Amino acid sequence: MSSRTKPSGLTVAVLGADGYIGWPMAMHLSRQGHRVVAVDNLARRRWDREGGTYSLVPIATMARRVARWRQLTGREIIWRRADMRDFRAVDALMAEFRPQAVIHFAEQRSAPFSMIDRAHAVLTQENNVVGTLNLLFAIRDQVPDCHLIKLGTMGEYGTPNIDIEEGYLEIEHNGRRDRLPFPKVAGSFYHLSKVHDSNNIYFATRAWGVRATDLNQGVVYGVDTEDTVLHPELSTRFDFDSIWGTALNRFCAQAAVGEPLTVYGKGGQTRGFLDLRDTMACITLALHNPAERGECRVFNQFTEQFSVRELAALVAKVRESHGLKTEISHLPNPRVELEEHYYNAKHQHLLDLGLEPHYLADTLLESVIARVESLRDRVDRVLLEAPSVSWKRGGNEIWERYSGQGVSSDPVKGALAG
Numbered sequence: 001m002s003s004r005t006k007p008s009g010l011t012v013a014v015l016g017a018d019g020y021i022g023w024p025m026a027m028h029l030s031r032q033g034h035r036v037v038a039v040d041n042l043a044r045r046r047w048d049r050e051g052g053t054y055s056l057v058p059i060a061t062m063a064r065r066v067a068r069w070r071q072l073t074g075r076e077i078i079w080r081r082a083d084m085r086d087f088r089a090v091d092a093l094m095a096e097f098r099p100q101a102v103i104h105f106a107e108q109r110s111a112p113f114s115m116i117d118r119a120h121a122v123l124t125q126e127n128n129v130v131g132t133l134n135l136l137f138a139i140r141d142q143v144p145d146c147h148l149i150k151l152g153t154m155g156e157y158g159t160p161n162i163d164i165e166e167g168y169l170e171i172e173h174n175g176r177r178d179r180l181p182f183p184k185v186a187g188s189f190y191h192l193s194k195v196h197d198s199n200n201i202y203f204a205t206r207a208w209g210v211r212a213t214d215l216n217q218g219v220v221y222g223v224d225t226e227d228t229v230l231h232p233e234l235s236t237r238f239d240f241d242s243i244w245g246t247a248l249n250r251f252c253a254q255a256a257v258g259e260p261l262t263v264y265g266k267g268g269q270t271r272g273f274l275d276l277r278d279t280m281a282c283i284t285l286a287l288h289n290p291a292e293r294g295e296c297r298v299f300n301q302f303t304e305q306f307s308v309r310e311l312a313a314l315v316a317k318v319r320e321s322h323g324l325k326t327e328i329s330h331l332p333n334p335r336v337e338l339e340e341h342y343y344n345a346k347h348q349h350l351l352d353l354g355l356e357p358h359y360l361a362d363t364l365l366e367s368v369i370a371r372v373e374s375l376r377d378r379v380d381r382v383l384l385e386a387p388s389v390s391w392k393r394g395g396n397e398i399w400e401r402y403s404g405q406g407v408s409s410d411p412v413k414g415a416l417a418g
């Protein structure tokens, strides 16, 4: 691992910069004096329109965001609309800006979305795998020294009955030893798209000497960073529906409007979690301590682990401290996943680089719930309802109810039109 730390004035491309994490990341790096090129094809806004979902926190257009950022800070974020599946566009971006680092968030990131039907599974894997492949080729051809920082997910590993290492496992088999990628048993076509990406990235580091950091990130929570709070037009999104909203976001929204918390099955499903501010810190640490040429580093990027049941209890406890009773309902689980399992995932590398974590304390939960409460008039309770995508049967009632046309016949082409 390189010992370089804290360079400033790097040119960094943030791909997926209109998203929940991408937008605060773009501001965070701009504040630190880096030259930020923010790229997105706005597909996510389009998928929201198609499915009748929306961010609870109102979000401004990218044009308004970068204008407001410039006005408040005097700093420039260069905004470019481009689709990662369009190789010419990706190649041209790398050639024009010659970034020293690329932070790649630009993927379809919902597991339920990927399980709606064949078309959504294909869209997800085509969007994610082709986008990352295009980026790898563009880096090889245009900026071979560029550091790729790629957002993967802890869900790539699944929930094995052994400790989860950071990317690689030392194995002894029939008297021989090797260090091999940790086995991956992902739980949705979305999570599998990240496994495929990881394999392609690892190959590109070996074949072409690309420098890469593959961040297996846990579930991110929180809505505010020091930059998003500067102005309403700098806010980032907050998803609460059953397609895009994570369990924790949904529980906060359900508690805020007095609906029961929707725990799927027994609720023993355990995952890694981290605060949005720690995501900023982790990625900045990876950026300032780059991988070597030909190195494929894997960091497990989370700070704490909780079961779904524990999350629901935490939210209910916060409400109780305000004298409010919150019901927790255990619904039939729409997913195919273990509901009680061993889970012990290592996450040492980022701590070694200097990460100082925030923890999911009552105060943080309280502030998220309060934020949702202040927006309660915007909450459509239909979107908080019971799960709508079954891992076995697919389908999405919300999608059909809102769009009135069911799943669009070719969402892949549609997304290109974005």
Ligand code: NAD
Binding pocket: 015, 016, 017, 018, 019, 020, 021, 022, 039, 040, 041, 042, 043, 044, 045, 082, 083, 084, 085, 104, 105, 106, 107, 108, 109, 127, 131, 151, 152, 153, 154, 217, 218, 219, 220, 221, 237, 246
């Ligand atoms: P998001 O959906 O809010 O943002 C993703 C952005 O990427 C969107 O703005 C979308 O328009 C853009 N995008 C998608 N496909 C694109 C394409 N082909 N070309 C250009 N832009 C495209 O998601 P997020 O929550 O900000 O997640 C960012 C990344 O982090 C994703 O890769 C996700 O898989 C990963 N991740 C997220 C979490 C989480 O809890 N949010 C946890 C682990 C990993």
Ligand code: USQ
Binding pocket: 109, 110, 111, 112, 152, 153, 154, 155, 156, 191, 217, 218, 219, 220, 244, 245, 246, 247, 248, 250, 262, 263, 264, 265, 267, 269, 271, 272, 308, 335, 337
């Ligand atoms: N769950 C509930 N109730 C709900 C919603 C979900 O009990 O109302 C359960 C699910 O069954 C699952 C767990 O909560 O067991 C986590 O689901 P989630 O929707 O919060 O998170 P997930 O689908 O895993 O996806 C989210 C992000 C994804 C990221 C992933 C990180 O959407 O982009 O990759 O978290 S990780 O979980 O580490 O793979």
